Amino acid sequence: MLDLLVINARLHNKKELMQIACKEGKILGVSPQIDAKTLQTQTLQTIDAEGYFVTPPFVDSHLHLDGTLSLGLPHLNQSGTLLEGIKIWGELKPTLTHETIKARAKKLLHWSIAKGNLVIRSHVDTSDPCLMAVDVLLELRHEMKEFIDLQLVAFPQNGVLRSTTGMATLTSSLDKGVDVVGGIPHFERTMADGQTSVRLLCELAEQRGLMVDMHCDESDDPHSRHIEALTFETQRLGLQGRVAGSHLTSMHSMDNYYVSKLLPLMAEAKMNCICNPLVNMSIQGRHDTYPKRRGLMRVPELLDARINVSLGHDDVMDPWYPMGTHDMLEVAHMGAHALHMTGIDQQAALFDAITVNGAKTLNLENYGLEPGCNADMVILQASSKQEAIRLRPARLFVIRRGKIISRMEKAKATVTIGAEDVTVDFCP
Ligand code: FE2
Secondary structure (H helix, E strand, O other): EEEEEEEEEOOOOOOEEEEEEEOOOOOEEOOOOOOOOHHHHOOOEEEEEEEEEEEEEEEEEEEEEEOOOOOOOOOOOOOOOOHHHHHHHHHHHOOHHHOOOOOOOHHHHHHHHHOOOEEEEEEEEEEOOOOOOHHHHHHHHOOOOOOOOOEEEOOOOOOOOOOHHHHHHHHHHHHHHHEEEEHHHHHHHOOOHHHHHHHHHHHHHHOOOOEEEEEOOOOOOOOOOOHHHHHHHHHHHHOOOOOOEEOOOHHHHHHHHHHHHHHEEEEEEEEEEEOOOHHHHOOOOOOOOOOOOOOOOOOOHHHHOOEEEEEEOEOOOOOOOOOOOOOOOHHHHHHHHHHHOHHHHHHEEEEEEEEHHHHHHHOOOOOOOOOEEEOOOEEEEOOOOHHHHHOOOOEEEEOOOEEEEEEEEOOEEEEEOOOOEEEEEEOO
């Protein structure tokens, strides 16, 4: 018996509308006409996609679920800087409870599902000696696993060397089941300590067979070059393809000659880069007068160097960022503007950065719309990758393992001009 048959589905790489047959949580076949023998079996549910665009689910490669939806607690970030955000987070942490972290994170996951984000890599602050947020997010990862894949990164917000207990609590969080080793080298006391932290954390990941994802060079300082050390350690320890540099905003201000040496080394190490356009457009360059730097990594150049780049939302209504609905299409939309990536192929590349490239960063298996992949997909009220970014449209159906887990009404407006009603869908 088929769980689900999606008909009239528009896929990015096919001219004809397709049928997608799903069985036991997997995609059984993708074809203009699923063969009669398969269709003879009973189908539990059929969805007519009406020619709309069907995509694998969105992947948020970088989020902070432990602080999400805490905006204004205990007060707002007046300067808009990363450092004031860290200070407010430090004030908020002692007041947090298991219940409040969990309720906010769970609410955010409901938003995520409605927006079609079924895979999230979330950092979790491991500085707290009792690791309360770690316990909450591990619990949530388990409770929500039927609906969403949550990958957790041990994030030492206070630095593993700057804080005397940093390395111990991070290691304890890995013992509890956190998936990925994090870091924050630019926040350590010196450049040398930052470099040492990169070495120690990569060695820890290598010993435990884990991936690495560091907050790296989230700074406007062009001399913040911890990505160089991260690239070197990746190569030295044989971690190619399993390491990610998140933020990398100092790359925006680095000397061009230095970057021309750096990018081939990053390509050789199969470094994954995670850019967070919404948040870094907001918090970088705050110490500048005019002209103000925008502080994003060099995404077009990274892609030209065949380096995998994915995008993250980073924050949603917390001490660092007051906005957001956890819409990855909004992230790509900001990226198109802020990264000068408005070309048609560049827009498609940004769509890939919130889908397939994210899956590569997270080392996901069975992701995609091919036979044998997990039957996870989103039907968008749009006709293409580019239109999806332009409209940030309704996610009509969100499907997880062959079951509908979220529906949204089609968006349209009726404009009344005199006696005439005109339907507007914002499509030319
Ligand atoms: Fe972050």
